[in-house]
Amino acid sequence: xxxxxxxxxxxxxxxxxxxxxxxxxxxxxxxxxxxxxxxxxxxxxxxxxxxxxxxxxxxxxxxxxxxxxxxxxxxxxxxxxxxxxxxxxxxxxxxxxxxxxxxxxxxxxxxxxxxxxxxxxxxxxxxxxxxxxxxxxxxxxxxxxxxxxxxxxxxxxxxxxxxxxxxxxxxxxxxxxxxxxxxxx
Numbered sequence: 001x002x003x004x005x006x007x008x009x010x011x012x013x014x015x016x017x018x019x020x021x022x023x024x025x026x027x028x029x030x031x032x033x034x035x036x037x038x039x040x041x042x043x044x045x046x047x048x049x050x051x052x053x054x055x056x057x058x059x060x061x062x063x064x065x066x067x068x069x070x071x072x073x074x075x076x077x078x079x080x081x082x083x084x085x086x087x088x089x090x091x092x093x094x095x096x097x098x099x100x101x102x103x104x105x106x107x108x109x110x111x112x113x114x115x116x117x118x119x120x121x122x123x124x125x126x127x128x129x130x131x132x133x134x135x136x137x138x139x140x141x142x143x144x145x146x147x148x149x150x151x152x153x154x155x156x157x158x159x160x161x162x163x164x165x166x167x168x169x170x171x172x173x174x175x176x177x178x179x180x181x182x183x184x185x
Contacts, residue, residue: 002079002176003030005110007103008048010038011085012153013119013162018043020084021051023169029176030054032074034103036090057102071102075109080175083107084145085119085162088130094142095133113175114142117168122149122158145171 004024008017014035021031033048034057045056055064063070083090083103092098094116099105107114116137124130125147134144145168148161 001028001030002179003077004032004080004082004172005074005078005106005112006031006033006048007081007083007086007090007107008033008035008039008043009083009085009087009090009103009119010036010041011087011119011162012042013085014039014042016162016165017084018047018051019165020082020168021048023165024082024172025052027169027173032057034058034074034106036087036101036103038087038089057106060100060102060105062102071105072109075106075112078106078110078112079179080115080172081107081110081112082115082117082168082172084115084117084168086116087118088120088124088127088133091116091118091130091133091137095136113179114140115145115168115171115175116142117145117163117171118147118160119162120147120160121152121154122156122160125160126158143171143175 048056099108149159150161
């Protein structure tokens with residue numbers, strides 16, 4: 001069983017992170033969710049708490065256990081950091097080490113491997129800054145689950161549609177298996 005921090009960005013696809021949490025839990029993993037402020041426009045902390053049975057962090061000052069710094073504890077305890085959906089804003093913050101909310105602070109503090117699943121408008125996904133952020137994250141061994149092509153929420157068509165849950169879960173399984181294989185090496 002792995003301890004997974006699931007970071008949820010403010011995309012219309014945020015509701016699909018619920019399905020990802022359930023899929024990872026079916027595999028026996030302990031999932032803890034952290035939502036950005038923007039994600040809360042689409043989903044609630046209470047929803048993820050009900051699904052996972054764990055506290056859901058939002059604010060950089062959320063501290064479910066008195067006397068503990070949640071962003072450091074979650075970062076240290078994580079076996080895997082998954083950011084799904086990852087917005088253009090989140091990708092830029094993760095690539096450049098901007099830690100201005102709970103999710104980006106946990107990401108900066110963890111030594112766990114990352115799986116990132118972008119979801120955004122196709123023009124945004126194709127933009128130079130997003131491509132550069134993905135290149136930087138890839139150079140740091142983050143596993144990027146490429147989005148699908150198709151019609152996105154705004155009606156535009158192209159690459160940027162949130163990847164299927166099974167493909168993201170498979171990427172997580174692969175990273176966890178590789179980490180276990182290399183444990184103690």
